[in-house]
Amino acid sequence: MNCASRPYKGKSLLVFPDDYCVIDIETNGFGPYLEILELSAVRFRGGALQDSFSTLVKPSRKIYPFISALTGITDEMAQCGAQLVPSLERFSNFIGDDILLGYNVNFDINIIYDNMLARLGKPLSNDFVDILRFARKALPDLADHKQTTVASYFGVSTDGAHRAEADCLICDQCFKYLSRILTKR
Numbered sequence: 001m002n003c004a005s006r007p008y009k010g011k012s013l014l015v016f017p018d019d020y021c022v023i024d025i026e027t028n029g030f031g032p033y034l035e036i037l038e039l040s041a042v043r044f045r046g047g048a049l050q051d052s053f054s055t056l057v058k059p060s061r062k063i064y065p066f067i068s069a070l071t072g073i074t075d076e077m078a079q080c081g082a083q084l085v086p087s088l089e090r091f092s093n094f095i096g097d098d099i100l101l102g103y104n105v106n107f108d109i110n111i112i113y114d115n116m117l118a119r120l121g122k123p124l125s126n127d128f129v130d131i132l133r134f135a136r137k138a139l140p141d142l143a144d145h146k147q148t149t150v151a152s153y154f155g156v157s158t159d160g161a162h163r164a165e166a167d168c169l170i171c172d173q174c175f176k177y178l179s180r181i182l183t184k185r
Helices: 065-071 075-079 084-095 105-120 131-138 147-154 164-184
Strands: 020-027 036-045 048-056 100-102 128-130
Touching: 020 065, 020 084, 020 105, 020 164, 036 065, 036 084, 036 105, 036 164, 048 084, 048 164, 084 105, 100 105, 100 164, 105 128, 128 131, 131 147, 131 164, 147 164
Parallel strands: 020 100, 100 128
Antiparallel strands: 020 036, 036 048
């Protein structure tokens, strides 16, 4: 889907909020058969961790070996996951109308938006902040701007990277370092 087909999508913001939810998903691959494998959100108030939501989601197809190697999520693990509809309902209730933060978050937002609209009859309309944009602005000389590269630059542990909840926590740490750099400019 393109942007015109997501008319209720929230706005991309360039702000440093104190209250927000960091979100991340893991998927079973790419392309037209993409499914959500893991869905996480971590709530921050005043910049402090308040609560978290995370669930594995049972896919209808096998996970590509590349994805299992990257995330550590196996077909066996995923088969024990929750169904997508109740997972999306719980996720939606958890994030409420918070500003959403994430790394390359447009990818996650679009997938969640499409799934919520198709399965719950309502879109994901929260405004969002893409931390990748901040990384590119604050650290233009890095070889790449992958979340793990940026985290390593700041000395943030990347243990558990490529699992949704761990990626939320890594993203939040990167956000805090990047906001210090960018607000000084």
